[in-house]
Amino acid sequence: MVAAVHGDKIWANSGDSHVMEPPDLFDSLPDDIKELMPRSVKDPSGDFETIFIDGQEFRRDLPKAKPGKTGLGLNARPAGSSEDDFIIRVIEGNDATKRLQDLDDEGVWGEVIYPSLGIWTFNIRTPKVVKEGARVLNEFALDFQMRSPRFVCTASIPLLDVDDAVAEIKRSSAAGFACGFLPTRPPMGRPIWNDEEWDPMWAAFAETGMVIGFHIGTEPHDPTERTGVHYRGRGGAVLNYVETTYGGQKAVTQLIACGALDRHPELKVLVSEGGATWGPFIADRMDEGYRQHGAAVRPMLAKPPSQYLYDQVYASFQHDASAVAANWAMGWKNVMWGSDYPHFEGTFGHTQKTLHELFDGVDDDVSHRIRIGAFEELFPHVPARPAS
């Protein structure tokens, strides 16, 4: 499906896309590990799914069909969309041939592709289980990536033992991954990203040249909390949606403030789906704190904190008009467009309409940088779209 196009087709790379793993993904694992891996069971009501993982159960709201019976979860869908839309998209998106047809129809060339079940591995509490699980997820992702040079799949990184994380970064980089997927907050009980514990992981990313891909909405949480539901009551859907952006900003602030980007100037960080206008804002906030609270700052950095964000951090957005101005008016060149295919938050079905709304009348250099250039800078191995 292609929406009405206001002009010539324009193309973009996507800094944020997804593929959904098949249900039998973990069948090859030994029984004692397999039974602890994430699996989704849809409630007969159709209201939510339960993810069983490592002895824990997480509930997540599902897209609703019945009018007047809607939830507040992340899977809420656009008003007027069909009940089956999401399932159809996922099935198409998992078939590489049909996915490429979708991409061509929509005008999307290269894609950073995140796992789906892989998000849940960050809730596993047993190091051996997450290590084996990440390996299986990464075998699937690597196999998918090999279906097209346009696919940049992300490697899941086991985070319960930093040695396992370093080993998987090195292994997956050697196997062909160009990006490693991290949640915006480490697994429950682990220190946040500013802690010394993670230093060997940043070193491994820097050494391999793998981009760090933080995807928003991935914070591990207690099974008693419903995924994505921070607020209830009036305005809950909007409040919960806005809430997802903060995790990416906090992860980036942690990486910069602790000196990781200072120690590894070659390290590149992508924050996917959380918008991009936050970049220049958080850069200014960090600088004000760094300067005005300077007597308490540890460690001191070689440059103002903002400079690391401008040089080494990238972020993808879907519809935000302000994100384009964050490039041309605020000077953050690492604003990157993303489709979020096949999710409801994304542009599937109206990508051309969105791209025209965002970029018609925008300076060619700015438009090209956001649609094409920033992605190519992070992933130079992806071949450019042939001139048609």
Next chain:
Amino acid sequence: MVAAVHGDKIWANSGDSHVMEPPDLFDSLPDDIKELMPRSVKDPSGDFETIFIDGQEFRRDLPKAKPGKTGLGLNARPAGSSEDDFIIRVIEGNDATKRLQDLDDEGVWGEVIYPSLGIWTFNIRTPKVVKEGARVLNEFALDFQMRSPRFVCTASIPLLDVDDAVAEIKRSSAAGFACGFLPTRPPMGRPIWNDEEWDPMWAAFAETGMVIGFHIGTEPHDPTERTGVHYRGRGGAVLNYVETTYGGQKAVTQLIACGALDRHPELKVLVSEGGATWGPFIADRMDEGYRQHGAAVRPMLAKPPSQYLYDQVYASFQHDASAVAANWAMGWKNVMWGSDYPHFEGTFGHTQKTLHELFDGVDDDVSHRIRIGAFEELFPHVPARPAS
């Protein structure tokens, strides 16, 4: 003290300033209430102060003098500043005559002035105590406000009983307040701002025409947590500083998503000190959620959520260069400058340098709107600075 000026003196109103109440403020209250009101006791080490309030004790880090012995709290000071700077400023700032001299030296005309001890009243757990305390705080603030037509003091609002809140809004408006001070999160145990419970309070603000002044860093919290310390370890000072901005964004999102600004189009909201570039960003995030999760949105609003933010919400910043572009490039006309006098995060001592860095070369209309116009729109009763 005036820093080197790069050109002609330029003037600005401040959307964010402070006055510190005298220690004997609550002496007029009956003993049983007086002993529950906030009082600050400085630790002999000089490292922190303890705020005693309503049977609770809160610790807050103080500016440090000893090199190598610095904290991570909000009171951390700029590197190279003197131990006594803050105390000297506070003493001057509490003397209306000396304060006006400071303002004239710095090039600041009108000011929104928040209380200091007043922030702590949001931690009181006894309705009668907070009600009587707010009244005393507001008598002091009103007295201070009467010292100059340039002062816009903010009324503290008792929040443990919404009827008390409504009564104090009406009383303080009638007494001469143009702005009511709210914390970015309600007192512990009270529902957040999207809840129906607060509707009479929004109606009272709308009816009286008082501006709602949310000041960042005011979230009530458990006494076991050190004020302003969310993060420890590497980068803690920068992380804690950046963290303070999120509360204002969340409060605004709650007010818009729950429909309060839709129901009261005359209601105006100011978020002080948290920067301003977040405005266009959160506007875009709200719109994406509202549209892409539309089937779950309750209540529906007459306009896209962004429009309420653009029309009814204002925000003050000190040093952020990106905030100026949020006006001219992203179209948010309600960006407002603020000095944060006399706090360390502010511009005292370098106001002219900051204003020149921010506004030299910027279009006159944009510069005037951010420095002067947005403030005058919220507080039209403040007389303009006479042409000199």
